[in-house]
Amino acid sequence: MHCLQNDVLILKHPLYPTWPSHYQNSSNRLFHHSTLLIEASLFHSQNFIKPGEQEAARCDTWAQLIERGCMEEDIISPKNDFSSSKNISLSNTALDKGEPIQLRPQEVNLKLRPGLPHTFTLDFQRVEGYPVDLYYLMDLSYSMEDDLRSIKTLGNELFNALQGITKKGRIGFGSFVDKTVLPFTNTNPEKLNKPCAETEMYCQPAFGYRHVLSMTEKKAEFESKVNKQRISGNLDSPEGTLDAIMQAAVCGERIGWRNSSTRLIVLTTDDGFHMAGDGKLAGILEPNDERCYMDNNLYSKSNEMDYPSVGQVANQLEKNNIQPIFAVTKNMEKVYRELSKMIPKSEVGVLSADSHNVVELIKNAYNRLSSKVTVTHDALPDNVRVTYTPLCPEGGPSGDKGVCNNVGVSFNVTVTADECMQSEISFLIGPLGMKDKLKVSLSTLCKCECENPVTVDSQYCNGKGQVNCGMCSCKAGFVGQKCECSIGEKDESSLRAACRKDNGTECEGRGDCVCGICQCYTLPGGSTYYGTNCECENESCEKFQNKLCGGNGKCRCKNCECKPGYEGTACQCKKSDEQCRTPSGSVCSGRGTCKCNQCKCMEGYQRPYCLTCPACQTTCITKGKCIECLGFQTGPFSKNCSQACTSISEFKMVETLPPGKPCDVRDVESCRVFFAIKQLDGEDNYTAQILKTRECPKLPNIYAIIGGSIVGVTVIGILILLFIKVLFTLQDLKEYRKFMNEAQKTRWSENKNPIFQEATTTVANPTFSGE
Secondary structure, eight states: OEEOOOTTTTTOBTTBSSOOHHHHHSOHHHHHHHHHHHHHHHHHHHTSSOTTOOGGGGBOOHHHHHHTTOOGGGEEOOOOEEEEEEOOOOOSBTTSSSSOOOEEOSEEEEEEOTTOOEEEEEEEEOOBTOOEEEEEEEEOSGGGHHHHHHHHHOHHHHHHHHHHHOTTEEEEEEEEOOOSSTTTSOOSHHHHHOOSOTTOSSBOOOOSEEEEEEEESOHHHHHHHHHTOOBOOOSSSSBOHHHHHHHHHHOHHHHTOOSSSEEEEEEEESSOBOOTTGGGGGTOOSOOOOOOOEETTEETTTTTSOOOOHHHHHHHHHHTTEEEEEEEOGGGHHHHHHHHHHSSSOEEEEOOTTSTTHHHHHHHHHHHHHHOEEEEEOOOOTTEEEEEEEOSTTOOSOBSSEEESSSEEEEEEEEEEOSOOSSOEEEEEEETTOSOOEEEEEEEOOSOOOOOOSOSSOGGGTTSEEEETTEEEEOTTEESTTSOEEOTTSOHHHHHHTTBGGGOSBGGGSEEEETTEEEEOBOTTSOBOBSTTSOBOSSOSOEETTEEGGGSEEEETTEEEEOTTEESTTSOEEOOOGGGBOTTSOBGGGSEEEETTEEEEOTTOOTTTTOOOTTSOOHHHHTHHHHHHHHHSOSTTTTSHHHHTTTEEEEEEESSOOSSOOEEEEOTTSOEEEEEEEEOSSSSOEEEEEESOOBOOOOOOHHHHHHHHHHHHHHHHHHHHHHHHHHHHHHHHHHHHHHHHHHHHOOOOOSOOTTOOOOOOOOOOTTOOOO
16 A cells, blocks of 8 residues: 555546536635645645655555555555456357357456455356267287287277267277387397287287377277287386377377367276386487377387376376376286376276276276366466365365366365566466366556656656656656755766665665765654664664663664663673682683673683683693793793793792692603693783703613614524525425335336347456467
């Protein structure tokens, strides 16, 4: 709601849409009296905003505006606007001329105020004898052989059941198995051609999805096509069911779906289904794109595109107003009931072993689908909400869907726009599985339709602008609440930048920027914001005992300035340091300040007296180099000990240290220096006692080390030689034993050598002459 400045009321006033003719002919006194009333209203509207008050004060509830003195005729409060641009009466039967109408209204226009809901009634009446298109989609894997035989004999019964539902019924037929690639189907050429058992005579080649018969009213044509069908096969248990449903849904022209009909897909199978991602097992990575690919009535991209997801299938079924009936065997009932929960307007029935009950199953499922009306909408922007309240006994509570179990029902539809929208949007509302939709065109009312003056240079705006909804719309070169500021050749953005602190909000959102200077608003309590950028105010300081600054100070720019004798963020404490004094008389040990009679210690130190600092590094480590320097004139600080170690104000060299664990540090000679250190008042002020005697390590015996090393090397060498000798001895022994074993195995022959001749010995005396 908006309280307006309206200086066109002399020409047109909310109470007087046109100026009465008798006023024109009345005396000047009467005319003058009426004019004064209107001028008083104008003056009141222009001065509704007090000096320093922001223009946002014009927007409030009706009661608040009236209480603040705004006149009723100056209050603009737009209401939601609803109109029906198409509202044709519902049809009684499908025999009426033209397309039957089952939903009313058909088109509405809504103009809503943000946050203000609007409710209207939506009527639905299912037309008697409405056309039905039934597409029988059958699994022809080898396990469905007996089911195929049954459906071949049930064609006449199926048509009779369809005629019992509607005289305008048509039926089509399609079949599926699975993708013809490993690991889903055996890709051996012979197996692709005949994927069934060897004993099976009638078997058709493997395929993914085949469209067999488009929608027809001819019983003989259906029976003929079905009788020609043959069983096929694949390797794994799940089938390409979702591939087949997707193509049957998106290939509308091939299937022959009519524009005005109840569309049903009856899917018969005895096994589960592959879904998106399973194609990766066969190296198929391209996701399903939800488009029709039919070549010679076969799904041509079966081996190139992955299976669709359940969400994709559900989306296309809803988009094309198709209601699936899953006729499955008992072992698959649970699987398909879970699937049915994710697909709106679907039903599940259990097939007998040979599918002889399929006709009765279809009739029951159709009756359940047709007796249940579920109304919902398509996608909406985040700032628009639609809820439905069923006007039927068993309808249930309001929600984002409306459900009624009746053929003729009504719903209260409530539409809410939470925010302003830049442009008009449209969305559809309608029952799931039906073509009939209501088109809703929605826009928002985000501008006050004020009766603005025709005077261009209003005196209220200092002759430099026009009044628009009670506020001045200034000419170029002028700014300000009443166009009082002339910016000349200056850039308005640079003037406004001067009102922003650190490039933040203009005047901190607490004032108007006029000529580069912030004019601050007035607070509800009567005081005003102040400061260069209206950053200060004196009403939001901390309170104590529900009093601003505890009643012991004044609030200055969000901070309390306490009276003498008081302190604290809310001036809640009397000044005193009694509880902050240590036994030695210091305040907080010189390592903190006393606030509200409590020590506020430096970082790391603990209350109550800031004596200890558990988080600080121990002084045994930090002061070790200074102790070495002061006590023994060694270490890194030995040259400037007095300057580097001023934190130790006093130290003593002692024979013994006081009881307790002493500190110790190693000096440059690796000697241990023992000392005791105590912190005095102040942050870095210590006194120390240093033990005169250092604990130094004894020097090693070099001769013993050298002699020991030589002896050790000698012993190790001898041991190595002995080890090598033992190895060689063991090796020789092994070889000797091997030789002896071979010698014992040798047998010498006693036969004479045929070429051996015994030696002949002749003895002659060299001195014998023969005599």
